[in-house]
Amino acid sequence: MVNIDKELERCAKCGQCRSVCPIFSVLKDETLVARGRLAIIQSKTTASSSVEYNDLAKIIDTCLMCRRCEVHCPSLVKTSDVFKSVRQELVAQNGLPSLLRLAFRWVLPNRWLYDNVMRLASSVMRLMIHHRTRQAPLRHLPLYFTNLLQRLPKLAPKSALESIEHPGVTSGRATPVSIFIGCAANYIYPGIIDGLTSTLNRLGISYVIPAQQVCCGFSALLSGDELTAKRLMKINQPLFKTDTIITVCPTCNRMLREMQDTEFGMRSEIIDAIEFLADTTESQISNPKSQIRTVYHKPCHSEGTKAPEIIRALLKTTTDYQETDSDLCCGGGGLFGLKFPDLSEQIGHLRLKSIHPSIGSLTIVTNCPGCMMQLDYLLSLTNSPMKTRHIMNILGSSQ
Amino acid sequence: MILTNQIYHQLKSVIDKERVLFSIEARIASSYDASRLSYLPAVLVKPINSKEVSDILRFAYLNTIPVYTRGAASSVTGSAVPIKGGIVLDLSLMNRIIEINPVNLNATIEPGVVVTDFQKEVEKQNLFYPPDPASADFCTIGGNVATAAGGLRCIKYGTTRDYILGLEVVLSDGRIIKTGRGTLKKVSGYDLTRLFVGSEGTLGVFTKIIVRLIPKPPAEATLLAFFDGPTKPLQLSLTLLDRGILPRALEFMDATSISAVMKYKPDAPIPPETKAMLLIEVDGYPQDVENLARQVEQYIQEAKPLGIIRAQDKNHSQKLWSIRKAISAALFSITAQKISEDISVPRASIIPILQTIKEIESTSGIPTATFGHLGDGNLHINFLVSTKEHENNLASALDCLFKRTIELGGTLSGEHGIGLTKAKYLPLEWGKDELEIFKALKQLFDPKNILNAGKIFG
Ligand SMILES: Cc1cc2nc3c(=O)[nH]c(=O)nc-3n(C[C@H](O)[C@H](O)[C@H](O)COP(=O)(O)OP(=O)(O)OC[C@H]3O[C@@H](n4cnc5c(N)ncnc54)[C@H](O)[C@@H]3O)c2cc1C
Ligand code: SF4
Ligand code: SF4
Numbered sequence: 049m050v051n052i053d054k055e056l057e058r059c060a061k062c063g064q065c066r067s068v069c070p071i072f073s074v075l076k077d078e079t080l081v082a083r084g085r086l087a088i089i090q091s092k093t094t095a096s097s098s099v100e101y102n103d104l105a106k107i108i109d110t111c112l113m114c115r116r117c118e119v120h121c122p123s124l125v126k127t128s129d130v131f132k133s134v135r136q137e138l139v140a141q142n143g144l145p146s147l148l149r150l151a152f153r154w155v156l157p158n159r160w161l162y163d164n165v166m167r168l169a170s171s172v173m174r175l176m177i178h179h180r181t182r183q184a185p186l187r188h189l190p191l192y193f194t195n196l197l198q199r200l201p202k203l204a205p206k207s208a209l210e211s212i213e214h215p216g217v218t219s220g221r222a223t224p225v226s227i228f229i230g231c232a233a234n235y236i237y238p239g240i241i242d243g244l245t246s247t248l249n250r251l252g253i254s255y256v257i258p259a260q261q262v263c264c265g266f267s268a269l270l271s272g273d274e275l276t277a278k279r280l281m282k283i284n285q286p287l288f289k290t291d292t293i294i295t296v297c298p299t300c301n302r303m304l305r306e307m308q309d310t311e312f313g314m315r316s317e318i319i320d321a322i323e324f325l326a327d328t329t330e331s332q333i334s335n336p337k338s339q340i341r342t343v344y345h346k347p348c349h350s351e352g353t354k355a356p357e358i359i360r361a362l363l364k365t366t367t368d369y370q371e372t373d374s375d376l377c378c379g380g381g382g383l384f385g386l387k388f389p390d391l392s393e394q395i396g397h398l399r400l401k402s403i404h405p406s407i408g409s410l411t412i413v414t415n416c417p418g419c420m421m422q423l424d425y426l427l428s429l430t431n432s433p434m435k436t437r438h439i440m441n442i443l444g445s446s447q
Numbered sequence: 448m449i450l451t452n453q454i455y456h457q458l459k460s461v462i463d464k465e466r467v468l469f470s471i472e473a474r475i476a477s478s479y480d481a482s483r484l485s486y487l488p489a490v491l492v493k494p495i496n497s498k499e500v501s502d503i504l505r506f507a508y509l510n511t512i513p514v515y516t517r518g519a520a521s522s523v524t525g526s527a528v529p530i531k532g533g534i535v536l537d538l539s540l541m542n543r544i545i546e547i548n549p550v551n552l553n554a555t556i557e558p559g560v561v562v563t564d565f566q567k568e569v570e571k572q573n574l575f576y577p578p579d580p581a582s583a584d585f586c587t588i589g590g591n592v593a594t595a596a597g598g599l600r601c602i603k604y605g606t607t608r609d610y611i612l613g614l615e616v617v618l619s620d621g622r623i624i625k626t627g628r629g630t631l632k633k634v635s636g637y638d639l640t641r642l643f644v645g646s647e648g649t650l651g652v653f654t655k656i657i658v659r660l661i662p663k664p665p666a667e668a669t670l671l672a673f674f675d676g677p678t679k680p681l682q683l684s685l686t687l688l689d690r691g692i693l694p695r696a697l698e699f700m701d702a703t704s705i706s707a708v709m710k711y712k713p714d715a716p717i718p719p720e721t722k723a724m725l726l727i728e729v730d731g732y733p734q735d736v737e738n739l740a741r742q743v744e745q746y747i748q749e750a751k752p753l754g755i756i757r758a759q760d761k762n763h764s765q766k767l768w769s770i771r772k773a774i775s776a777a778l779f780s781i782t783a784q785k786i787s788e789d790i791s792v793p794r795a796s797i798i799p800i801l802q803t804i805k806e807i808e809s810t811s812g813i814p815t816a817t818f819g820h821l822g823d824g825n826l827h828i829n830f831l832v833s834t835k836e837h838e839n840n841l842a843s844a845l846d847c848l849f850k851r852t853i854e855l856g857g858t859l860s861g862e863h864g865i866g867l868t869k870a871k872y873l874p875l876e877w878g879k880d881e882l883e884i885f886k887a888l889k890q891l892f893d894p895k896n897i898l899n900a901g902k903i904f905g
Contacts, residue, residue: 063521067584076539084476103472122776
C-alpha cells in the first residue's frame with residue numbers, strides 16, 4: 049500500500065507534468081494537472097471542514113488516468129495511486145452513478161450477460177444510426193448511455209471468444225502461453241486476436257485462450273469500484289495457469305500487472321504480445337516489406353515499456369513508416385470519453401492534427417484497442433481516409 | 448483595501464466571468480511555485496489579451512490590490528507566489544505565436560508560449576531560438592524574460608536577455624507601452640527592454656515579446672567524459688577555451704551529484720569509480736562539427752579520463768543529456784530537503800569558489816552537491832539538509848557562500864533571480880546607492896507597489 053501523504057509530500061512543484069498532461073494541453077487549467085490536483089488533495093487533508101471543496105469531484109473525474117504525469121515525474125510521485133485512492137474515497141462517500149453501478153456489479157463479471165448486453169447495444173445502435181440520420185435526439189436517455197451509443201464503434205458480428213474454435217494449439221513450444229483478450233478486442237476488434245493467433249501459429253508457439261475469462265476490471269477500479277475489480281480478478285485468476293500470459297491491450301496489461309501482488313492477482317509473467325514475440329523468437333516476426341504508409345500511435349499506457357520501441361523498429365523495416373511530431377494522447381481513456389465527450393474529442397483532434405494532416409491514405413498503427421476505438425470514432429467524424437490497425441493485424445496479415 | 452469577495456465580484460465585470468476564479472481549488476492551484484513556498488491569493492484571473500491585462504491592472508491600481516503575474520510557476524525562488532494575497536494573473540491562455548519572420552530573423556509571441564513549443568515551431572523553418580533552461584518543456588517565454596532565464600547553451604549563445612528585441616508591457620496603472628523594435632540594432636532613447644528583462648514581474652506585465660532568431664546550426668555532437676576527480680575536468684574546460692574551441696554546452700557534475708544519479712538511474716552508463724563528469728556539446732556545419740568533436744575528444748584523452756561516450760545520434764545524445772538533467776530530481780533520493788543556490792562567478796574564480804564550498808561543507812557539516820554550467824561560471828550548489836544540525840548551520844553556510852562569491856567578483860544569482868528566497872542577501876551584492884536607484888525605478892513604474900509586491904526588496 050502506498051502512503052498517500054508521502055506521495056503528496058514528494059511533489060517538488062516543478063511543473064514538469066504541465067508538459068505531458070493531455071487535459072492540461074487543451075484546458076491550460078492548473079487545477080487539472082497533476083501538480084495542481086496533488087496540491088488541492090493535500091490541502092484538503094489538512095483543511096478545516098468549513099472550507100468547501102465543491103470542485104474536488106470534477107477535478108478527480110477529469111483525469112484520464114493516462115499516467116503520463118507519473119511516468120515523466122522527476123520526483124517519482126505515484127500520482128495514479130493518489131488519484132485512485134481519492135476516487136475510491138469519493139465513491140465510498142457518494143456512491144457510484146446507478147448505471148455504472150449496474151454495469152460494474154452485474155454485467156462485467158458475467159460473461160453470458162455481458163455478451164447479451166453487447167448484442168442488445170449493437171441492435172439499439174443500428175436503430176440509432178438510423179435515427180441519427182433523421183436527427184432524432186436521444187435526450188431522454190441518461191447521458192452516459194447516449195454517449196455510449198454514439199461513440200461505440202460497430203460491434204463485431206461475433207466476439208473473439210465466440211469465434212474461437214480451437215482455444216489451444218499445441219503444435220510448437222511445449223509450454224503454451226495464455227492469451228488475455230480484454231473487452232475491446234473481444235467485442236469490437238476480434239481481428240486483433242486472429243492476427244495474434246495466426247502469428248503464433250506461424251512461429252510455432254502454442255497457446256491457450258481461457259474461454260471463461262472476463263474483463264480486467266480497470267474501468268471499475270478507476271471509477272472507484274474496487275469491489276467489482278476484485279470480483280473480476282477472482283474469476284480470472286484460476287483460469288490462467290500458464291507461466292506466461294500475453295495481452296493485446298496495454299491497459300489490461302497494466303491492470304493485471306498492478307494486481308499481481310494482491311490476493312487475487314495472477315502469479316504468471318504478464319507481458320504485452322509484441323514484447324513477448326520480440327523476446328521469444330530469434331526469427332523475424334514479420335515478413336518484409338509491405339508498401340502501406342504507416343505512423344505509430346503510442347498508447348499512454350505503453351509509456352515506459354519496450355513495446356513502442358519494438359513496434360517503431362518493426363514498422364520502419366517492414367512498411368513505409370513516417371515519424372509523427374509527438375506522442376500525444378488520443379483522449380480516449382476508457383469511460384472518460386463518455387463522461388466528457390467534448391474534452392475527449394478536443395484532445396483527440398490535437399492528436400490527429402499532429403499526424404501530418406497532408407497525408408491521405410495513411411494507416412495509424414497502435415497496440416491498444418482502446419486507442420483504436422477513439423481514433424476510429426474521430427476519423428469517422430471527419431470522413432478521413434486514414435484508418436487504424438493494431439500491430440497484431442499487421443503481423444497477422446504479413447504471412 | 449477592498450475585501451476578498453468584493454475583488455472577485457468586481458473583477459467579473461472587468462473580464463469574462465468564466466475566467467475569474469474564486470474557488471478554493473483554483474486559489475490553491477495558483478498559490479505555489481517550484482520553490483514550494485505557498486500563499487493563497489484572493490482570486491485568479493486568466494486574461495486572453497493585452498486589453499484585458501490592462502483592464503485588470505487599472506482595476507487593481509485604483510483599489511491598490513497586489514498583482515502576481517504567473518507563467519508556468521516554475522520559479523525556484525518564490526518569485527511567482529502571491530505572498531500578499533491579491534490577484535494572480537495567469538497568462539497561460541495568452542499563448543499564441545503571432546508571427547515568425549524568417550527574413551527579419553525575429554518572431555512576435557505572447558508571453559504564455561511554452562519555450563519548447565516555440566523552439567519546435569521555429570526549427571521547422573530552420574531557425575533557432577537558443578535559450579533553453581532545463582525547464583523549457585513547461586516554462587513560459589514570459590517567465591523567461593522576467594527572470595532573464597539562462598540554460599544549458601549560454602557559453603556560446605548567451606541567455607534570454609540576448610534574444611529580446613522588444614516588449615509590449617502593461618504598466619501597473621494599466622497603460623500599455625512598447626519598448627524596442629524588431630531590429631537588431633537600436634540606439635534611440637533609453638533601452639527599456641533591458642530594464643524589463645529580469646525584473647521578475649515587479650515593473651510591468653509583458654503581453655507581447657519580440658525575440659531574435661538565428662539560423663539553426665545544422666549539426667551537433669555531444670560527448671560525455673568521466674573522471675576520477677574535479678581537477679582534470681576543470682583544467683580541461685579552460686584548455687578548450689584557450690585553444691579556441693567554443694562549445695555550446697560545457698556542463699560539470701561533481702561526485703555527490705553523480706552518486707545520486709547512479710542511484711536514481713541505475714542503468715546510466717557511468718563507470719563506478721567516477722568522481723566528476725563533463726558534458727560537452729559542439730555545433731555548426733557537419734564537417735566542422737566532426738573536426739571539432741575529434742579535437743575535443745583528443746583533449747579529453749590527454750586529460751586521462753576514465754571513459755568517454757560520444758553520442759551516435761540525436762536519441763543517444765538525449766540519453767546522455769538525461770543524465771545531466773536527472774541530477775536535480777536524483778538529489779531528492781539522497782536527501783529530505785535541498786537548498787539550491789545558483790551563484791555565478793567569473794570563469795577564473797571557479798576553482799577558488801569550489802574550494803570555498805569544500806570548506807563550508809566541512810565547517811557546517813552539511814553535504815553539498817555541485818553541478819552546472821562550467822562554461823559560464825554559473826554553478827548550482829545544493830545544500831543537502833537532512834538533520835537538525837544541518838538546519839541550524841544553514842544560514843551561516845549560505846552567508847559564507849554569498850560573501851565569498853561577491854568577493855570573487857560573482858553574483859548571487861546567475862539565472863534563477865532573487866524572488867523571495869534571496870531577497871535578504873541583496874545588500875551583500877549592491878551598495879546603498881545602487882539599491883536606491885533600484886527602488887526609485889520601482890517607484891517610477893509601480894508607485895503603489897502592487898506588482899509582485901514583497902519580492903526582490905523583501
Ligand atoms: C526543473 C527546473 C529546472 C530549471 N532550470 C532552469 C535553468 O536551467 N535556467 C533558468 O534560468 N531557470 C531554470 N529554472 C527556473 C524557472 O524555470 C525559470 O525561472 C523560468 O524562467 C520561469 O518561467 P515560468 O514561466 O515558470 O515563470 P513563473 O515561475 O510563473 O514566474 C517567474 C517570474 O516571472 C514573472 N512573470 C512571468 N510571466 C511574466 C510576464 N509575462 N510579465 C511579467 N512578469 C512575468 C512572475 O511574476 C515571476 O516573478 C528551472 C526550474 C525548474 C523547476
Ligand atoms: S512532475 Fe511530479 S514533482 Fe513535478 S509538479 Fe508534477 S507531480 Fe509534482
Ligand atoms: S494521469 Fe494523465 S490526465 Fe491525469 S493528471 Fe496525469 S497526465 Fe493528466
